[in-house]
Amino acid sequence: MLVNVEKETKLFGQSIRQNIRVTFNYEVHFTHNIFNLKNPTLAQAIASDGEKKTKKIIALIDAGLLEFCPYLLAQLTNYTKFYAEVITLAAEPMLIPGGEAAKNEPKLLEQIHQLIEAAGICRHSYLLAIGGGAVLDLVGYAAATAHRGVRLIRIPTTVLAQNDSGIGVKNGINAFGKKNFLGTFAPPYAVINDSAFLTTLCDRDWRSGIAEAVKVALIKDANFFDFIHAHTTALAHRDMDSMQQLIYFCAQLHLEHIAKAGDPFEIGSSRPLDFGHWAAHKLEQLTDYRLRHGEAVAIGIALDSTYSYLLGMLSHSEWQKILKTLAGLGFTLYVPELAEQSSPKNTRCLFRGLTEFREHLGGELTLTLLQRIGKGVEVHEVDLSLYKQAISLLREFEKQQQMLLKRN
Amino acid sequence: MLVNVEKETKLFGQSIRQNIRVTFNYEVHFTHNIFNLKNPTLAQAIASDGEKKTKKIIALIDAGLLEFCPYLLAQLTNYTKFYAEVITLAAEPMLIPGGEAAKNEPKLLEQIHQLIEAAGICRHSYLLAIGGGAVLDLVGYAAATAHRGVRLIRIPTTVLAQNDSGIGVKNGINAFGKKNFLGTFAPPYAVINDSAFLTTLCDRDWRSGIAEAVKVALIKDANFFDFIHAHTTALAHRDMDSMQQLIYFCAQLHLEHIAKAGDPFEIGSSRPLDFGHWAAHKLEQLTDYRLRHGEAVAIGIALDSTYSYLLGMLSHSEWQKILKTLAGLGFTLYVPELAEQSSPKNTRCLFRGLTEFREHLGGELTLTLLQRIGKGVEVHEVDLSLYKQAISLLREFEKQQQMLLKRN
Structure with missing residues (x-):
C-alpha cells in the first residue's frame, strides 16, 4: 500500500472514506424468581462470556422495590455466594430512588460513576440494574460512559421496562427540563425479565x-x-398468563424492529x-x-x-x-x-x-x-x-x- | 409470526437472541486554509448530508489557537455568511482551554451541553470542534451524549490529532484522576485536516x-x-511536505485498522x-x-x-x-x-x-x-x-x- 509513497506529494483535496460496521449481540431471557438458588439464568448469562475468571458485579437497585421484596438484598448476596465461581459482589448494592426522579438528579449519575471506580469495575465486569425504566435508563447511561462502556445486565421489574424500554438500545437522563436530553445508544450485555417482579406492581x-x-x-x-x-x-x-404472553410477543416485535428496520x-x-x-x-x-x-x-x-x-x-x-x-x-x-x-x-x-x-x-x-x-x-x-x-x-x-x- | 400465540403458555426459560448491526460512514478530508472563502470543503461536507435546509452549526474552539490565528473567529463568521445557504452559526463560538486541562474540568462538559440546548442544536445540526486532541475529546464526548448524539465535525489542529486521535472513534474526559475514565465510542460526521494549522505548533x-x-x-x-x-x-x-505525507499515510493505516481489525x-x-x-x-x-x-x-x-x-x-x-x-x-x-x-x-x-x-x-x-x-x-x-x-x-x-x- 505504501510502495508509491514518494509519488504522492499533492494531498490537498484528498479524502479517505471510512466505513465501520459494528455488531452487537445480546439475549433477552424470560424467567421466574431470578435469585432463587436453583435458577441459573443470571450465572449462566455471565458465564457465557467465555472468560474463565470470576467476574466482579455491582448491583444498582430501584429503592421502591425493597418495600415489596424485603429480602431482595439478602437473596442477591446468597445468590452470589452460591455462584461464587462465576460472580463476586464487588461492592454493597446501591439503592436508587425509583421513577422519573432518578433521571432528574445529576448527582446520582456521578455516584454511580464513583461506585464503578471505587469497586474497580472494568469493561469485563458487570453492572446489574434492577428496577423500572427510569432506573434502567440512568444506570444504562452511567454504564455506557464509564470506561467507554462497562457491561450492563438489565433486570426490568415493570411491564413497561420488560416489554419496551428495558430491552432496547437506549439510555438517558433528563437535563435542562428536557426528557432524555443526555444519553447514548448502547446495547446491554443481556436482559433478564423476571415475571415475579410484576406481582409487586400497583394497578x-x-x-x-x-x-x-x-x-x-x-x-x-x-x-x-x-x-x-x-x-x-x-x-x-391482572391475569399473569395473558401478561406473560403480551410481554413476550411485544418484546419479540420490538427487538425485531430494532434489528431489522435498518x-x-x-x-x-x-x-x-x-x-x-x-x-x-x-x-x-x-x-x-x-x-x-x-x-x-x-x-x-x-x-x-x-x-x-x-x-x-x-x-x-x-x-x-x-x-x-x-x-x-x-x-x-x-x-x-x-x-x-x-x-x-x-x-x-x-x-x-x-x-x-x-x-x-x-x-x-x-x-x-x-x-x-x-x-x-x-x-x-x-x-x-x-x-x-x-x-x-x-x-x-x-x-x-x-x-x-x-x-x- | 403470532398465529400460534395461544399455544405458547410456558415461556420461562425462553430467550430471544438479539443481533444488531450498525454501519457508520465518515470522510477524512485533507485541505489547506479551511476558512478561506474559496475553500468549499467544509460547506460541501455539510451539504453532502443530502438534507436541503440550512444547517445550524456551533463552533467550539481551542483557546490557545487564537494566539496564532487571531483572525480565526472573524474568518469563521465570514465563511458561514458566504455559505449561508448551507450553514448558519447558531451561537457565538465557545472558547475552550487547550491541552489536558480541557479534560479535567467537568464544568466545561456541562457548559457545552448548555450551549447545545440553548442554540437548539438537534441530531441533524453540527458541532465544529477546532483544536488539539484534548479539546476534540471533550467536545466529542459532549456531542455524543447530547440528544444521544449530535453530528460532530472534527477539525484537528495538531499532528497528533490529525494522524491519530482526531480521526478515530473515541472521545472522553478524565475523572477520579484517571485518564479517559468517562467517554464513549462515537464516530464523527466528518474530519477535516487543515495543514495550515500545523504551522502554529511549537517544536x-x-x-x-x-x-x-x-x-x-x-x-x-x-x-x-x-x-x-x-x-x-x-x-x-519541520519540512511540511514530509509531514503532510506522514499524516496522510498514518491516518490511512489508522482508519484501515479501525475498520478492518474487527x-x-x-x-x-x-x-x-x-x-x-x-x-x-x-x-x-x-x-x-x-x-x-x-x-x-x-x-x-x-x-x-x-x-x-x-x-x-x-x-x-x-x-x-x-x-x-x-x-x-x-x-x-x-x-x-x-x-x-x-x-x-x-x-x-x-x-x-x-x-x-x-x-x-x-x-x-x-x-x-x-x-x-x-x-x-x-x-x-x-x-x-x-x-x-x-x-x-x-x-x-x-x-x-x-x-x-x-x-x-
Whole structure:
C-alpha cells in the first residue's frame, strides 16, 4: 500500500472514506424468581462470556422495590455466594430512588460513576440494574460512559421496562427540563425479565406497560392487536398468563424492529416506534408527570388513531376498536391538558409537543400514523384543525365511557 | 409470526437472541486554509448530508489557537455568511482551554451541553470542534451524549490529532484522576485536516505527533517505518511536505485498522494500537503531565521495543534502528520516572501502569510487542526483571545520545 509513497506529494483535496460496521449481540431471557438458588439464568448469562475468571458485579437497585421484596438484598448476596465461581459482589448494592426522579438528579449519575471506580469495575465486569425504566435508563447511561462502556445486565421489574424500554438500545437522563436530553445508544450485555417482579406492581403500573404493547401491535402486527383485544378483560384483571404472553410477543416485535428496520441508532429522522409519543411526552410534562408514561402513551395512541381516522385512513370500526380496547384496559383517554391549544409557540400548548418532538429527533418532522390496524405510515405534515377535532372526539368518547361506568 | 400465540403458555426459560448491526460512514478530508472563502470543503461536507435546509452549526474552539490565528473567529463568521445557504452559526463560538486541562474540568462538559440546548442544536445540526486532541475529546464526548448524539465535525489542529486521535472513534474526559475514565465510542460526521494549522505548533507539539506514526508503522507497515526513517532529519526540521505525507499515510493505516481489525468499539481485550501505551499513560501521570502524550509514547515505544529485543523477537539492528529514528526525531528516550520500580502495588511505581492498563481495557492483560519492524504480536504475560533490564538499556542509550549531542 505504501510502495508509491514518494509519488504522492499533492494531498490537498484528498479524502479517505471510512466505513465501520459494528455488531452487537445480546439475549433477552424470560424467567421466574431470578435469585432463587436453583435458577441459573443470571450465572449462566455471565458465564457465557467465555472468560474463565470470576467476574466482579455491582448491583444498582430501584429503592421502591425493597418495600415489596424485603429480602431482595439478602437473596442477591446468597445468590452470589452460591455462584461464587462465576460472580463476586464487588461492592454493597446501591439503592436508587425509583421513577422519573432518578433521571432528574445529576448527582446520582456521578455516584454511580464513583461506585464503578471505587469497586474497580472494568469493561469485563458487570453492572446489574434492577428496577423500572427510569432506573434502567440512568444506570444504562452511567454504564455506557464509564470506561467507554462497562457491561450492563438489565433486570426490568415493570411491564413497561420488560416489554419496551428495558430491552432496547437506549439510555438517558433528563437535563435542562428536557426528557432524555443526555444519553447514548448502547446495547446491554443481556436482559433478564423476571415475571415475579410484576406481582409487586400497583394497578396503574401494571396497566401502563400495556400501552406500549398496544402501540407496537397497531403499527406492526394486526394479529397481536387481536390478541390484546381478545384479552382485554383478562389483562385488566391482572391475569399473569395473558401478561406473560403480551410481554413476550411485544418484546419479540420490538427487538425485531430494532434489528431489522435498518437504523438501530436512529441516525435518520424516522422513528415509527414513536407512534403516539409526540403528544405523550408533552402531556407528561403538562401534567407535571401526574400521568405515568404509559398512561400518556395511551392518550397519544388514542389521539393519533383518531387523527388517522379523520384523515380517512382508518375505518370507523377500526378506530372504535382501538379506543374501546384502550378503555377496556382501564386507560382514561382524555385529560384537560389536551385542551391547551393556545399557540404552538407557547410552551404550555399541546401542539408545541410537535416542535419539541422534531427538535429531539432532528431533521424534518416525521410522525407515524395508522394506515390500518397493524400498519403504520409516516407523514411529514400535520393539520392542526383536524387535530383539534380529534381532541373533541376523544372528549366525547371519554364522557360516554364515564357514563357507561356510572350506569354499571 | 403470532398465529400460534395461544399455544405458547410456558415461556420461562425462553430467550430471544438479539443481533444488531450498525454501519457508520465518515470522510477524512485533507485541505489547506479551511476558512478561506474559496475553500468549499467544509460547506460541501455539510451539504453532502443530502438534507436541503440550512444547517445550524456551533463552533467550539481551542483557546490557545487564537494566539496564532487571531483572525480565526472573524474568518469563521465570514465563511458561514458566504455559505449561508448551507450553514448558519447558531451561537457565538465557545472558547475552550487547550491541552489536558480541557479534560479535567467537568464544568466545561456541562457548559457545552448548555450551549447545545440553548442554540437548539438537534441530531441533524453540527458541532465544529477546532483544536488539539484534548479539546476534540471533550467536545466529542459532549456531542455524543447530547440528544444521544449530535453530528460532530472534527477539525484537528495538531499532528497528533490529525494522524491519530482526531480521526478515530473515541472521545472522553478524565475523572477520579484517571485518564479517559468517562467517554464513549462515537464516530464523527466528518474530519477535516487543515495543514495550515500545523504551522502554529511549537517544536514539541510538532514532534509529539510523530510518535503515533512511528507506533503504527512499527506494528503495521515496515515500508512506512522506512519512510519515517528516511525522513527523520526533514521531519525534525519541520519540512511540511514530509509531514503532510506522514499524516496522510498514518491516518490511512489508522482508519484501515479501525475498520478492518474487527473490533472498532473494543468489545474484546485486544488493542494493538496501544503498543507502547501502558508505560506512556503511566509516565504522563508520574511526570504530572510534564511529558506531552507523544513524548511519553516515544519512551513507551522505545521501552517495549527494547523489551521485544531482550525477548529475542527483534534483532539488534532493528532495535537500534528504532531507537535511533526516535532520537533523530528529537525525542528523549529516558526520564527519571522510569526508575520508579518499588512495587506494582505502589501507585508511584511504573509497573503499576500494567495493572491500570489491564483494568481500563478489562479482562486479561494484553500487551502488543514487536515480532519484527512492521509486525506487532500480542502477549499476556510480562517479565518484570527483563523490563528493568530494558529500562537500564534505555538509560545507557540516552546517555550516549547526550554525549553525542555535546560533542557535535
